[in-house]
Amino acid sequence: MTHAAATTLAVATNENLANISNVLIYSAMAVYLLAFFAHMAEWLFGSRSKVGRTAAALTTKAIASAEAPKVQVKGGTAVLDRPKVVVRSAAGARDVPDGPGAHGGDEQGDLYGRIAVSLTVLGWLVEAGGVLTRALSVERAPWGNMYEFNITFSTVAVGVYLTLLALKKNVRWLGLPLITTVLLDLGLAVTVLYTASDQLVPALHSYWLWIHVSTAIFCGAVFYVGAVGTLLYLFRDSYENKLATGGKPGSFAGSVLERLPSAASLDKFSYRVNAAVFPLWTFTIIAGAIWAGDAWGRYWGWDPKEVWSFITWVAYACYLHARATAGWKGRKAAYLALIAFGCWLFNYYGVNIFVSGKHSYAGV
Amino acid sequence: MSTKTDDTAKADGPDAGSGAEELGAAGSQLSTAPVEDAPNLPALGVIGWARWFWRQLTSMRVALLLLFLLSLASIPGSLIPQSGTDEFKVADFKKAHSTLGPIYDKLGLFNVYSSVWFSAIYILLFVSLIGCIVPRTWQFVGQLRGRPPAAPKRLTRLPAYATWRTEAAPEQVREAALGLLKRRRFRAHAAGEAVAAEKGYLREAGNLVFHVALIVMLIAFAGGQLFKSEGGKLIVEGDGFANTLIQYDDFRSGSLFDPDNDLAPFSFTLDKFTGTYERSGPNTGTPRVYRADVTYSEGADGKPKKTAIEVNKPLEIDGDKVYLIGHGYAPVVTVRDGRGKVVFQQAVPLLPVDSNVTSTGAIKVLDGYRDKNGKKEQLGFNAFFVPTFAGAGQGNMFSTFPALDFPVLALNAYHGSLGVDAGIPQNVYQLDTSKMKEFKDSKGKALKQRLLPGETMKLPDGAGSITFEKDIKQWATFQISHQPGDGWALTGAVAAIGGLAASLFIQRRRVWVRATTGPDGVTVVETAALGRSESAKVPEELSALVALLHAEAPTAPDGPPSADKPAGSASATETEPAAPGQAPEAESPVPASVEGAEQQ
Ligand code: HEM
Numbered sequence: 001m002t003h004a005a006a007t008t009l010a011v012a013t014n015e016n017l018a019n020i021s022n023v024l025i026y027s028a029m030a031v032y033l034l035a036f037f038a039h040m041a042e043w044l045f046g047s048r049s050k051v052g053r054t055a056a057a058l059t060t061k062a063i064a065s066a067e068a069p070k071v072q073v074k075g076g077t078a079v080l081d082r083p084k085v086v087v088r089s090a091a092g093a094r095d096v097p098d099g100p101g102a103h104g105g106d107e108q109g110d111l112y113g114r115i116a117v118s119l120t121v122l123g124w125l126v127e128a129g130g131v132l133t134r135a136l137s138v139e140r141a142p143w144g145n146m147y148e149f150n151i152t153f154s155t156v157a158v159g160v161y162l163t164l165l166a167l168k169k170n171v172r173w174l175g176l177p178l179i180t181t182v183l184l185d186l187g188l189a190v191t192v193l194y195t196a197s198d199q200l201v202p203a204l205h206s207y208w209l210w211i212h213v214s215t216a217i218f219c220g221a222v223f224y225v226g227a228v229g230t231l232l233y234l235f236r237d238s239y240e241n242k243l244a245t246g247g248k249p250g251s252f253a254g255s256v257l258e259r260l261p262s263a264a265s266l267d268k269f270s271y272r273v274n275a276a277v278f279p280l281w282t283f284t285i286i287a288g289a290i291w292a293g294d295a296w297g298r299y300w301g302w303d304p305k306e307v308w309s310f311i312t313w314v315a316y317a318c319y320l321h322a323r324a325t326a327g328w329k330g331r332k333a334a335y336l337a338l339i340a341f342g343c344w345l346f347n348y349y350g351v352n353i354f355v356s357g358k359h360s361y362a363g364v
Numbered sequence: 365m366s367t368k369t370d371d372t373a374k375a376d377g378p379d380a381g382s383g384a385e386e387l388g389a390a391g392s393q394l395s396t397a398p399v400e401d402a403p404n405l406p407a408l409g410v411i412g413w414a415r416w417f418w419r420q421l422t423s424m425r426v427a428l429l430l431l432f433l434l435s436l437a438s439i440p441g442s443l444i445p446q447s448g449t450d451e452f453k454v455a456d457f458k459k460a461h462s463t464l465g466p467i468y469d470k471l472g473l474f475n476v477y478s479s480v481w482f483s484a485i486y487i488l489l490f491v492s493l494i495g496c497i498v499p500r501t502w503q504f505v506g507q508l509r510g511r512p513p514a515a516p517k518r519l520t521r522l523p524a525y526a527t528w529r530t531e532a533a534p535e536q537v538r539e540a541a542l543g544l545l546k547r548r549r550f551r552a553h554a555a556g557e558a559v560a561a562e563k564g565y566l567r568e569a570g571n572l573v574f575h576v577a578l579i580v581m582l583i584a585f586a587g588g589q590l591f592k593s594e595g596g597k598l599i600v601e602g603d604g605f606a607n608t609l610i611q612y613d614d615f616r617s618g619s620l621f622d623p624d625n626d627l628a629p630f631s632f633t634l635d636k637f638t639g640t641y642e643r644s645g646p647n648t649g650t651p652r653v654y655r656a657d658v659t660y661s662e663g664a665d666g667k668p669k670k671t672a673i674e675v676n677k678p679l680e681i682d683g684d685k686v687y688l689i690g691h692g693y694a695p696v697v698t699v700r701d702g703r704g705k706v707v708f709q710q711a712v713p714l715l716p717v718d719s720n721v722t723s724t725g726a727i728k729v730l731d732g733y734r735d736k737n738g739k740k741e742q743l744g745f746n747a748f749f750v751p752t753f754a755g756a757g758q759g760n761m762f763s764t765f766p767a768l769d770f771p772v773l774a775l776n777a778y779h780g781s782l783g784v785d786a787g788i789p790q791n792v793y794q795l796d797t798s799k800m801k802e803f804k805d806s807k808g809k810a811l812k813q814r815l816l817p818g819e820t821m822k823l824p825d826g827a828g829s830i831t832f833e834k835d836i837k838q839w840a841t842f843q844i845s846h847q848p849g850d851g852w853a854l855t856g857a858v859a860a861i862g863g864l865a866a867s868l869f870i871q872r873r874r875v876w877v878r879a880t881t882g883p884d885g886v887t888v889v890e891t892a893a894l895g896r897s898e899s900a901k902v903p904e905e906l907s908a909l910v911a912l913l914h915a916e917a918p919t920a921p922d923g924p925p926s927a928d929k930p931a932g933s934a935s936a937t938e939t940e941p942a943a944p945g946q947a948p949e950a951e952s953p954v955p956a957s958v959e960g961a962e963q964q
Binding site: 282 | 397427428432434435438439441442443476477522524526527528585594676677678685689843847850853854857858860861864868889903906907911919
């Protein structure tokens with residue numbers, strides 16, 4: 001009797017926690033939506049007065065040299081007679097200053113941008129709370145099905161972005177595209193993918209679940225951030241190309257793309273991000289293979305999920321290889337990076353939904 | 365991958381921005397990557413062609429192409445059913461697509477990962493890899509043995525540069541720089557008027573380790589395929605298994621596996637199988653725990669030990685692994701003949717057909733049975749079993765829950781010849797009724813009955829009976845795998861990650877410090893740094909070095925004559941704001957695109 005009562009009680013608490021988790025996820029979506037509007041306001045009210053810097057840098061040498069930003073290298077305090085280290089950029093590279101950011105130097109725009117970032121922090125805390133209560137409600141890692149995977153994924157992606165911001169990296173331009181897609185991701189999670197909180201099937205009972213799935217989510221989130229950078233790079237690069245060859249970009253492109261960092265900076269950003277997680281992605285696949293060895297009796301069996309992880313890995317290897325050896329900077333490498341991220345996405349959504357395999361949450 | 369590629373490679377290649385030609389040896393060999401040369405179609409003999417082919421195969425362009433092809437080639441295998449993973453799906457597919465099926469078969473699309481074309485790609489890739497790795501390793505050893513290259517003539521052309529005048533003597537500056545660089549773990553030496561230093565060899569080492577580890581992993585994987593064995597065995601509670609070929613239900617092995625000598629001598633008995641299932645909520649019926657309690661002994665006559673095998677916890681015996689793969693029920697039935705003699709008493713494993721373990725199978729009484737006239741005959745029963753019956757009148761005979769809550773066994777009975785003597789291998793779970801007659805009940809209808817545990821079905825006309833005993837056993841299927849090369853694959857994988865991390869996170873760079881006596885007798889110090897790729901870290905590091913060196917050789921009180929001052933340049937950015945023009949001469953190349961713009 002008492003035992004049964006205790007069980008019922010525990011179940012009730014868990015259901016409570018699961019409900020709290022749902023409320024938190026919906027609240028996070030509401031806060032992100034506000035952040036989205038604030039970012040829109042930042043872009044709309046941001047000044048366009050600086051528009052034309054890129055064009056100037058690309059067409060007039062004199063202005064370019066006058067406008068060239070001074071790079072402060074960390075590493076020494078400013079002693080008056082200390083010799084300066086002069087940095088030269090690559091031969092043949094365009095020497096274009098980074099755009100001023102969404103606010104475009106406008107105070108009101110900047111204010112909206114700051115509000116957006118603050119709201120993002122708030123939304124992120126609420127979302128993280130949602131993931132945590134979900135985990136507590138099932139007393140396990142919250143990665144047993146696609147719903148849980150989705151909410152964790154966007155939490156990590158926003159976390160990566162906020163960490164980069166906290167490290168004073170120039171990444172606020174990521175804000176709008178990131179929040180937009182996070183909203184899509186969460187919308188998909190709560191509508192199509194929602195699964196009531198529950199225990200795991202035996203094949204998922206393993207500490208490799210923690211290792212393999214957590215790194216997979218993390219890598220995906222970072223690859224995603226890299227892909228956004230790559231995509232913006234492609235737009236910005238066309239814009240600079242157009243300017244450099246004397247073309248006139250449309251006023252929308254002029255206004256929006258002008259405020260992004262230069263193509264070279266975006267390219268470098270996405271390369272670094274992708275290169276930094278590639279070893280972890282390699283580890284993720286190997287951890288998965290070890291787990292498969294324990295769960296299914298073979299460490300590699302060309303299950304669709306395994307195949308697509310492998311394809312993703314090869315595609316990213318191809319991208320890094322192209323950059324390291326053939327010196328493919330720029331558009332060609334960018335296409336490879338996007339293909340690689342497309343493979344990752346397909347591995348997640350496509351394989352789970354369209355292809356059936358051994359992975360137990362396949363088929364949502 | 366046309367000549368355009370080569371152009372880009374030259375323009376922004378590894379040493380881009382340093383004016384590679386002018387740097388000469390200083391900029392060379394900052395990596396061991398092979399130099400791309402345009403295909404120079406030879407008018408040569410066989411050897412010439414072979415050499416040309418080899419050069420192409422081991423070139424980066426082809427390596428990239430093969431890498432890309434490999435990922436493309438793995439796609440069909442994930443979309444088309446594969447016979448290695450699921451024979452049934454392949455059969456279904458062939459049935460459904462009568463024209464595509466044979467074409468796919470010819471193309472090896474049901475067997476992508478062992479098809480000729482897939483193998484060709486990865487073998488070419490690995491030949492290319494080996495052809496690339498060997499010379500790169502030699503070159504790297506050469507670089508380790510040699511010394512960092514001497515300073516280029518014009519240090520101002522390097523991506524990071526600093527200069528100042530000092531009263532310290534040139535030798536003094538060089539000595540200080542040498543000590544400083546060595547303390548910071550640079551390989552440094554004095555060459556003429558300059559000190560040359562290099563650091564970050566671990567990057568190259570890591571890169572080589574990574575590529576070698578790929579080869580190790582491939583060999584381990586391939587070796588594993590050749591020497592592996594894998595077999596399945598269904599065991600009912602209370603029964604055992606000894607690891608010999610005849611005991612397996614099915615067995616596969618690599619072409620170099622020797623079943624007479626390579627099977628480890630061990631045995632085990634399934635004592636008890638436990639399955640628990642979710643009792644409530646939306647996921648009612650989902651399995652929670654599967655556990656097989658076994659007693660095993662290692663070697664031919666090892667001591668028996670007890671353990672449990674779970675889904676993620678295989679049992680390791682004698683280097684082989686025993687996995688728990690599936691489970692089901694085996695009702696125990698007793699068959700009596702017309703005279704009441706027990707002719708069959710056994711647990712009969714039935715195969716589950718759905719996730720609630722609705723099971724079907726056949727009970728075959730091969731010998732011992734005589735009908736009421738004493739004539740020898742064989743009996744066969746089609747069995748349908750549900751662990752949880754929905755209740756009489758509640759629709760069909762499908763289970764509503766996977767646990768043994770309300771077990772019911774439904775039977776219909778046949779007599780005649782089971783046809784097992786025909787020499788054709790028979791499915792033990794199916795009854796071949798072509799030479800059998802169905803028993804009829806008193807109304808002339810086929811005899812069919814649902815039994816609860818303990819109940820008996822009487823065969824008509826005193827032909828005997830069959831009893832569904834109260835003791836219902838469970839069975840489990842096990843996979844016994846022998847997979848050599850695991851250890852190697854894992855070692856390779858760990859080395860690959862380590863090597864990759866070193867290769868991606870460590871920057872290989874060179875620093876030069878030149879100290880000469882200027883025309884006015886004051887020492888001029890010039891330092892410059894060059895990295896494998898453009899990175900903010902290189903100037904940062906140079907800046908830190910300059911700060912330290914400057915402390916030992918401070919700036920001479922009077923500034924340099926203005927004629928020496930280089931002008932600012934478009935692509936030169938200074939590291940501290942408002943620096944009075946100390947940038948190098950404006951030699952920066954004008955971007956081609958700018959010229960284009962001016963022409964318009
Ligand atoms: C199995 C296929 C291969 C994979 C997965 C692979 C992967 C990689 C990766 C990820 C890098 C990037 C490391 C970095 O950025 O420094 C790299 C670099 C490199 N790889 Fe490969 N590679 C493969 C085959 C080859 C082959 C066939 C060759 C030779 C033809 C080769 C030669 C090189 C070279 C020269 C580098 C650059 C070394 C440096 O940065 O100094 N690789 N490889």
